Amino acid sequence: MITDHLPILLIIIGFFGAFFTPIIGMIRKKLCSPWATFITMLQFLISLLLLYNVLAAGNLSYWLGGWQPPWGIEYAVDILNAFVLVIVAGVCFLVSIYSRKSLGLEVPGKEIPLYTLYIVLSTGMLGIVITGDVFNLYVFLEISSLAAYALIALGGRQSAMASFNYMIMGTISASFILLGIGYLYVMTGTLNMADLSILLPGIYGRPVLLVAIALIVVGLSIKTALYPLHTWLPDAYTHAPSAISALLAGTFTKVGIYALIRVMFTVISPSYVIETVPVMSMLTWLAAIGILAGSILAIAQYDIKRMLAYSSVSQIGYIILGVGLANNIAMTGGILHILSHSLMKTGLFMVSGAIIYRTGIKNIYQLKGMGKKMPYTMGAFVVGALSMIGIPPTVGFASKFYLAWGALEAGKWVFVIVILLSSLLTAVYFWRIFENVYFGVHETEEIKKDEAPLSMLIPIVIFAALVFLAGIFASIPIEVIKIWVIGVLP
Amino acid sequence: METITSFSPGLAVLVSLLGALMILISGRRPNIREGFSLLAGITKFGIVASMIPVVMSGKLIELRLWDVLPGLPIMFRVDAFGLLFGLIASFLWIFTTLYSIGYMRTLKEHAQTRFFFCFAIALSSAIGIAFSANLFTLFIFFEILTISTYPLVVHIETPEAMKAGRKYLLYLLTSGVFLLFSIIAVYHYTGTTDFAFGGIIAGNGIPANMVILLFVTFMIGSAKAAFMPFHSWLPSAMIAPTPVSALLHAVAVVKAGVFVATRIILYIFGIDVMSETGLALAMAYVVAFTIIVASLFALTQDNLKKRLAYSTISQLSYIILGVAMLTPAGITGGMMHILNHAFMKITLFFCAGAFIVASGKEKISEMNGIAKQMPFTMIAFTVGALGMAGTPITAGFISKWYLLIASVEISQIPLLLVLLASTLLNVAYFFPIIINAFFKKPERELSYKEAPLFMLVPLLLTALISIIIGIMPDEPLALVSIAVQNLIGGT
Amino acid sequence: MKAAPVSNDIILRTGASIMVPVILLWGFYVLVHGAIGPGGGFQAGVILAAGFILYTTAFGLKEAKKILSVKLLMVIASTGLFIYTGVGVLAIIFGGNFLEYGVIPIGETPAEASKYGIEMVEIGIGLTVMAIMLSIFYDIVLKEKGG
């Protein structure tokens, strides 16, 4: 019986957990972080159950207040949702374990607001993914964004300004999305996604729909940091506390991409955005430019977090490229890359946080000898970086393979070249770090081993292991994704 | 063709991975660590050798592991050609391990654990390449090979070495990207990446210019084979410790490149497609050019290891040349040369390393009269050099003979001339070394002795074996002839 | 940190002491009319918070905090949300969907149950909104004072 209510439990537990945090914190501040871990763990378990249920029994639909859609708010879970839910909840869960020490050092004494916001952020993102109502999507988007602004602002000296700029961009984006949703509503009189997808084909001829699509696409592009609308991302990720950077890099932009996929391919029919209006091909070009620009900008950085942030810009390009190419292979690759980028980028940011935790070093040219000092952490870094480059058998390779194949399938040679060229550029900016970390130190004195604390190390190693395992057994996620993709793009 | 399923190929790959793990764990105790290294080498060779009877009886050994991507499994299939390469790599690993122990300890090198660890991984992937049943599996091991050899190349960690390492990566990662592209394209067009005796390109309606493009990208993708103009990483990589140069840059890595090129030419494109499109001939001329030019380059090098590197570039092209001639004799010659060159070149590199360890000398101009101090090493070196030139009773003669026959068979006189000219060039760049070492008087009195036994014994053994192959080539020839029969009969 | 300045403006103080009870009363009125008329938790919460903000401006942060401390606000906010989710979960317990008030046996008919359910939820929302608005206000005031 309780399994019927899983979709809403996912959200209730989150909000319950968030608002219970201050009370927990009043008892003991130290308890906040385990509490957040507990709540996100519950959410993760529920997400896993949801995925299992969806795979076993087909799509789920939950009517809030028992109101039948389109009148009530519906939580609709299909394979795509469930897949992204598992990723988001899983990353939130593991990062929360990691964050105890990391945030304890970087943001001391602020456990209560921190973990309240943490849970709000995670719940907001899960809400975006699970909801079947476009306005609800907007609300959750804003909830999570607000939490993100606040969390970013908890970082160092420059974080407030980074957060402010992000807030301005984020508000523009949210307002565009709201306006776009408003147009959809005015035209059709409904906000339910399933209902919209039935009603919209009736008005495909009208230019107002184009305005709505344009607004929503631009809005979501800002949220996903699609080049050239990425400007908020590097500052925000650089100045945010490390654990928060890891969380945001792993999940937040992905959620935006999920929303994009959902609106473009479920609410509006694929054939409309591919053939009638070339939204998708426009996105692919932006994505391709973003892939290269992100990589090149990443090469120019010397702050490790900023470098990773620019690399995110590039990697987001991959996902959007896959989505934009809009054949089932590229789409599979794109959605798989949501998984792979979440795994590797979260891991990499966590490693950078661990380095900062132990040494305070941010400059990649000062990392000499780190391979001896923190062998396991740096080992995880190598795995993550190799996956970013796309070396088999890591998960990054699997998604790149599918993306390149998808581009070939679409006959877009340019994108094949872009994808492959970018892996070389990625190699350039990661190899600098390898060289510094592992080589050229044997003449100096013996370096003491000084690993990150276990509560940080374990999540890092788990991520590295997942990068590897998901790469070796990539056919499992691919088969799951394919079921959904083939349903949308036969 | 009959296939049997067996875990042996998987085990052969796994053994050295496990070995690598044990090496890492026992890193603090050198004796145990090297014990594991040796043990893994011997076990691995045992496993590979145990497959000989099955393959000789004309069967294939297959092992399908899980699907990494849907429809793209990790799959091993041992045929005669793969087994040949696998045997060479795993057999020579034992010698190289012994040799490395002597080399690394005498020079008191740092980071020996990393060295042996990466070595084991590299070997594992070399065997993986040898036994791959499809391009996909092959690519995975190919990339692992690139990554795992990088720390070996930059082992000494000087700025110069790092620069060489960057060049190494630039070439090999770029070629990896090309290879990946080609694999995806082949998969896209044909729906499979499996190696097949007649090739898989034919009959899929791929446009002709696409076939040519694919061939070009494939060949760039196998730049590990170091044919021109994608060769310049190899001389740079000579900055690595000598055992690395010996095994990896004479046997495993570059041979892997050649092996891949051969696989692609014969098992992906197939003899028919290659000859119809004229790609084979074009390829033959590219490598013929490489043979001559690399030999000329070799003449100008004073650093012994660099000279050997250019010699490698030139000799590797023999193999591809043989394969590209597409006649049974040519293919036999090419495949045999994989074996022959491996033994001869590893002998030469071992000798070069022995010179470094015993005398500290790397330059040819400093080696006058060295034979008096290190007679055994120099004799082994002479054997290797004679083999390179294709002198009868050495291994090199066998392969060169087949190649010459093939070039006559397809009546390409320029190729024949190239082969002959190259022999002369080989003589030109090897014999001065030998003559000077034996007969010229050194400027000063030399005070060093032979290299340690750990190094001397392996190099003598490999020299001996290369003579044995030259005298009694029946066994390897039988293996090669099975491979050739499969290819010719399989179409 | 110097004490928060207290306005000595007699008009403000007198005005506030007359207005605040009225505002609060109106707030409660709006709060309990959410089910059947234009009103509800959000509006009520904001009105209530406005009342307290007026009180704070007139009598100073210190006085205001005596009535509603930051800790208490946190508890109120949590309680409000707890009521909200509690009612929702209650519906689940009685076999409905989340927030399906009709199934909760508190009225004669499902419609009446619905009404009470909505009122409960509105009260929860109202409390939370008020507490959050007020704590935002406190926060900003505190920050301005450099605290």
Place this chain on the structure above:
Amino acid sequence: MVLEMIFAKYNYIIYITLMTIGFYGMIGKRNLIKKLIGMSIFQYSIFLFYVSAADVSGGTAPILLKEPAVYVNPLPHVLILTAIVVAVSTLAVGLSLVIRIYREYGTLDEDKILELSK
């Protein structure tokens, strides 16, 4: 004709004008507080759009009456209520950020802040 259209769709004209003003405020102004004001204007213009779109001419407030009547659509109002809450929260976050920034740099001019944070 044009005039007629302007009068018929005056709500759109107003919201677009406000939106442009707000957008200019967010992007063009260098003072952070002015940026926030612009942000609010931008958001509220969209709320106006929603609310005006819900209007039915001659409609009355959607309170259940004894006799049947024409009601305006209540749903957009409800939605905008939520959106207003979001907007207020954003503004609150923005203001507290501005306070922090001011304490950090002693100025609210964006250019100066950028200079200082180098």
